[in-house]
Amino acid sequence: MVDVVDVSAVSKQFRIHHERHQSLKERLLHPRSGTVEVFHALADINFRVAEGETVGILGHNGSGKSTLLKCICGVLQPTSGRIHLRGSLAALLELGAGFQPELSGRDNIYLYGAMLGFSRRMVDAIFDDIVAFSELDNFIDTQVKFYSSGMYVRLAFAVAVNVNPDILVVDEVLAVGDERFQAKCIDRIRRFQTEGRSILLVTHQADTVRAICDRAIVLDRGLMVADGPVAESLRIFREHLMGDAARHDERVTDVRATIESVSTPSGSFEVRSGAAMHFDVAVSAETAFSGNFVMEVFTRAGQLVSRSDAQGAPINLVPGVNHVSVDLKEIPLLDGVYDINVGVVDHLGSTVIAWRERAASMQVLYDGREGGVVELGPVIRQL
């Protein structure tokens, strides 16, 4: 396996003009005014992506994740450092692809293909696939300016995935389009994975990363703060979000809490399907705090099974160790290992006070014949 993306010591600085003079006239009239501030969008980023790997880039707004992606795509030049790319690359940055609104969908496919570096002959060969994927058969000769935003994105995505790049770069694009098209995109991304292509995915949705990525990188204010397994990176991502919230929100600045442990009375996390289970979660707090308790259950494949909270009942933390009990009456899950995340958030659910990714893993035993995740226990007979 070779590295298809090698980012070494990449930094990017932007000059921010406070009083901007964008014309010669203004510059001549105000020769000295206008202060310039240097903003470090990325600082010394190093990582590699191997062939066939799917890597998530996580970060909140302003963390530099889109800047990094743009540098990788060559849309932006890093101020210093180098990025080596092996093989062809197709990128979906934000909405659409800068189509020419005056041209038809057909002409735009060829033009965009050429932008990505594919010859007319190569685009000819995949033209029908692109149209089929975009579901725009009836509109392909219509000027793009008459497209709806959904159609626009569908066309852009269809071109980017059907040119079969060695590296696919996706930026938040999965957030648009209807649910069916999203599912289709995820499907295509999975097929890319089985074909051994590499994918770089930028998002701030933890669920997407969990579902698709092999590895995740976390950026925080231009610094790379994590590069590792998805669960570990997600934990760090949440911690940084939390730290950020604490900095921004005066009310919770002094709240510090940690999820100490998750335990069961028997000490075992094995449970039979349909049986009850009881957890005891130890939360240590430095100050008193009233908030909500959240629990998430995931399959090993990263599929969210359930997210639930205390349903209005406040959790009142006092300084010291607090205990929260979680009762699951009848676990309807089928055979498998399920990971449990627990955390404490404020009443609005917007600020995370304490969070623990994979705080426990629950082994469910099931001896029935149903397959999947949940036991529905259907009775099937012919009438």
Place this chain on the structure above:
Amino acid sequence: MGEPSPSGVERRHLDDAPVRVVSARVGLVTRLRNLLERRELLSGLISSDIRIKYKGSVLGLFWSMLSPALTLATYYLVFSIFLKNGIPNFVIYLFSGLVVWNLFQTAVNSATGVIVDRAGLVKKVSFPREILALANVGASVIYFAIQLVVLIGFLLLVGHQPAWGFLWLLPIAFAALYLFTAAVAIVMSAVTVYLRDMRHLMEVVLQLWFWLSPVVYSYENSLAPALQHHGLSALYFLNPVTPIILTFQRVFYVATTVRSTTTGAPLHILPQWSLTRFFELDLGLLAVTVAVFLLALILFGRLEGNFESEL
């Protein structure tokens, strides 16, 4: 089931796939190689440029000829009929200079704002940005070619023989014209990102530039004596468009000295240079424009680093 990749071969391993490097500075050689590799994008952009311009008009390219035809007619009326400049076959003289000027002017005018206008594209897709300006130059070359065909058709129609011996100078003059136009277009497209009013300034500059070039008047007949008297004729030839226009005029208009149609007195229309002199001048100019073009690419590389934050 793996879909065949565009090249038709099954999924290959990437061990020996070409490696591209993204870094702060793209060297001149890499820049030129990238441009060469993206020929197809350039031709795609040129054809889309032309198609967009005449989308929805039945007569299509005909319109692109209408404006130069009107310019030609106007100048002919004003200078030959109203002002009676006495130059015989003035249409041919005018036409052979205008084709050159039109190429330069339309290319520079359209390229000046192209990166600002296509900001959406520049911020989302990676490709050598100077191709946008070059596409405008390319579209202008197409219009130039059509005008040249019309000019040749006109010469055939009136039975006017070009200077056959000078004909082979045209490719050299054209190469110099292309390189110089491309250089100005590339630089102006980048500068406009930082100074948005360049577009208006450029229109004025181009107008001034037009009158500094011997298109509607004869340098030899009007300015040369005065400038030569002060030893300033070299100043007039600092304008790289001038020697190119003179070459085109020498080839198509042919005569250097004619008899005025109004007074009957001899008029010196074009410089009495020999073929060798023209050749040396054009070749020298070509060498200069190659250097100017490379400098323009280097300057563009310096300016493109901050496009994202300026757009």
